[in-house]
Amino acid sequence: xxxxxxxxxxxxxxKGSAVCVGIDPRFAMLPTEFTTGREGSAEARAEAIExxxxxxxxxxxxxxxxxxxxxxxxxxxxxxGVRAYQRTVAAARERGLLVIADAKRGDIGSTAEAYAxxxxxxxxxxALTVNAYLGLDTLAPFLDRCRDxxxxxxxxxxxxxPGSADFQGRQTVDDHGGQAPLHERVAAAVRDIGDETxxxxxxxxxxxxxxxxTYPEELACLRALMPRTPLxxxxxxxxxxxxxxxxxxxxxxxxxxxxxxxxxxxxxxRKGDHAERFGDARWRDSVHAAAVEMRDALRAxxxxxxx
Amino acid sequence: xxxxxxxxxxxxxxKGSAVCVGIDPRFAMLPTEFTTGREGSAEARAEAIExxxxxxxxxxxxxxxxxxxxxxxxxxxxxxGVRAYQRTVAAARERGLLVIADAKRGDIGSTAEAYAxxxxxxxxxxALTVNAYLGLDTLAPFLDRCRDxxxxxxxxxxxxxPGSADFQGRQTVDDHGGQAPLHERVAAAVRDIGDETxxxxxxxxxxxxxxxxTYPEELACLRALMPRTPLxxxxxxxxxxxxxxxxxxxxxxxxxxxxxxxxxxxxxxRKGDHAERFGDARWRDSVHAAAVEMRDALRAxxxxxxx
Numbered sequence: 001x002x003x004x005x006x007x008x009x010x011x012x013x014x015k016g017s018a019v020c021v022g023i024d025p026r027f028a029m030l031p032t033e034f035t036t037g038r039e040g041s042a043e044a045r046a047e048a049i050e051x052x053x054x055x056x057x058x059x060x061x062x063x064x065x066x067x068x069x070x071x072x073x074x075x076x077x078x079x080x081g082v083r084a085y086q087r088t089v090a091a092a093r094e095r096g097l098l099v100i101a102d103a104k105r106g107d108i109g110s111t112a113e114a115y116a117x118x119x120x121x122x123x124x125x126x127a128l129t130v131n132a133y134l135g136l137d138t139l140a141p142f143l144d145r146c147r148d149x150x151x152x153x154x155x156x157x158x159x160x161x162p163g164s165a166d167f168q169g170r171q172t173v174d175d176h177g178g179q180a181p182l183h184e185r186v187a188a189a190v191r192d193i194g195d196e197t198x199x200x201x202x203x204x205x206x207x208x209x210x211x212x213x214t215y216p217e218e219l220a221c222l223r224a225l226m227p228r229t230p231l232x233x234x235x236x237x238x239x240x241x242x243x244x245x246x247x248x249x250x251x252x253x254x255x256x257x258x259x260x261x262x263x264x265x266x267x268x269x270r271k272g273d274h275a276e277r278f279g280d281a282r283w284r285d286s287v288h289a290a291a292v293e294m295r296d297a298l299r300a301x302x303x304x305x306x307x
Numbered sequence: 308x309x310x311x312x313x314x315x316x317x318x319x320x321x322k323g324s325a326v327c328v329g330i331d332p333r334f335a336m337l338p339t340e341f342t343t344g345r346e347g348s349a350e351a352r353a354e355a356i357e358x359x360x361x362x363x364x365x366x367x368x369x370x371x372x373x374x375x376x377x378x379x380x381x382x383x384x385x386x387x388g389v390r391a392y393q394r395t396v397a398a399a400r401e402r403g404l405l406v407i408a409d410a411k412r413g414d415i416g417s418t419a420e421a422y423a424x425x426x427x428x429x430x431x432x433x434a435l436t437v438n439a440y441l442g443l444d445t446l447a448p449f450l451d452r453c454r455d456x457x458x459x460x461x462x463x464x465x466x467x468x469p470g471s472a473d474f475q476g477r478q479t480v481d482d483h484g485g486q487a488p489l490h491e492r493v494a495a496a497v498r499d500i501g502d503e504t505x506x507x508x509x510x511x512x513x514x515x516x517x518x519x520x521t522y523p524e525e526l527a528c529l530r531a532l533m534p535r536t537p538l539x540x541x542x543x544x545x546x547x548x549x550x551x552x553x554x555x556x557x558x559x560x561x562x563x564x565x566x567x568x569x570x571x572x573x574x575x576x577r578k579g580d581h582a583e584r585f586g587d588a589r590w591r592d593s594v595h596a597a598a599v600e601m602r603d604a605l606r607a608x609x610x611x612x613x614x
Contacts, residue, residue: 024417026417070414070418070421072412072414072418072419072422073418075389075425076421076422076425076429077429078389078390078430079387079392079393082385082389083385083386086386104412104413105379105411107379108470109468111377111379111380114333114377114379114380115379117383118382118385119382122383122385131411131438131440131441133463133474133475134438134466134468134470134475135466135469135470135471135473135475136470136473137469137470138470156441159442160415161415161442161445162444163415166439166444167439167440167492167493168441170489171480171481172478172479173478173479173480182474182477182479182489185474
């Protein structure tokens, strides 16, 4: 069983890309070729999403090792949307892409086990984002699959939104009087848990962390605190993070991080320069150009070593 | 628009019950009358879940103001399971029950909005459990619906599992050097946010908190810190909490808390005394007896004032 990190890094090297393409299917943002005549029901809207996602995957498959469907946007179309999520994950895997299910799940005991079943066994994502606020015991069913089924998780450590200061950024005090923000405590736990999973040949664990590109100083600090932890870095592009802000997230060999962009790639054709150059009709060209641009911008700050 | 707390408390008074019946549909635990011949596919298993849940609702509707479907167990059956979730919520509402969707969702910006759409607009739950680790800004779309659509939320404050000590229980330090565990910081935020929502005539807000019955001291402390916050108290029964442990969760008028039991009611027939007295064939009688027993045990510690 090849570990998640090994599979991710093989794909990163092969494609020379650390881009994670976020799939956030907001119906109103889709190219009109998919939405026309499909406004009427959740089933029809979900069909539009599924058809669009499949073509999006065709465009980005050579340019990115991994995609990240945001489960919330599928859920917002009800059960038919969840069916589209399931089929989109399968379509991504058929195209050789790894899949991070962005579900931010977290619950206790047998409920956590049910979420692990849902996203790893039924939907067959390669990795899952998880929220560890409920405690380290709640990670057990996910860790089982990291050890035994080549899966990965990304624990939320420092998210890209301004409100991440409210609780993640809270100063905590340990038994010896030492102070550190909560996100550093979570990071230390992520590192320690990860070290109990099989390392890939470059030394990366199967337990990753989510750290936003919008806080480059914290990113550098958290990378140092979690030297063997794969990072998922959101907040690039639309949220304001640039390639330079992501530099600190990568390890010495140019591996260890994937940077996500969602609407900055998939819906680039709806804004600014791309709206003029490509527009709705040439959305595929817009997606291609945006993904190439991001891949090359990231290569300039961290080129993955080829094997 | 009647507020969530007003609707919850009207039902609590009418039924003289603070019981929340958790709906955790584990296929292997269902009565055999539903599972026989339905093992083969996710669609068939989801059908079994849906049929069982509807009959469970018939039994508990006179005994409980509110039910709590655990979304994870529905998700574990894939999209067909999510369809069963959607239909179960509708069936509960048709029977006059309020519904707390136990989904523990939490995400940023437009993604949080998509989760609010999914569980409040599409599925039409009355309330939703949410995880605020990502920050207070992530609650905005849920709060909009508390203010404008009579919805409620329950923010995770202190969960019932042992691991809740790991992060929720972390000592934090404020700008004045004052120390308090993180769950008290979250509680203070929940209280303040709730005070910006419309209060019901008994003075309860639309922003609730999840506080486990398994930590009675913390429950008392958190109730004092959040005097107008409706509580959802998990951990009763199978997890070890008793009625006495829940006493501190109620307000002076016997309102302000609902106590959840899931397998302790719905799957009581599979264990101990109930397995002998009722067994699989008389599962309805077992559910009825378990719900009556819990209702009466809670009445003994906090009888809701009738209007």
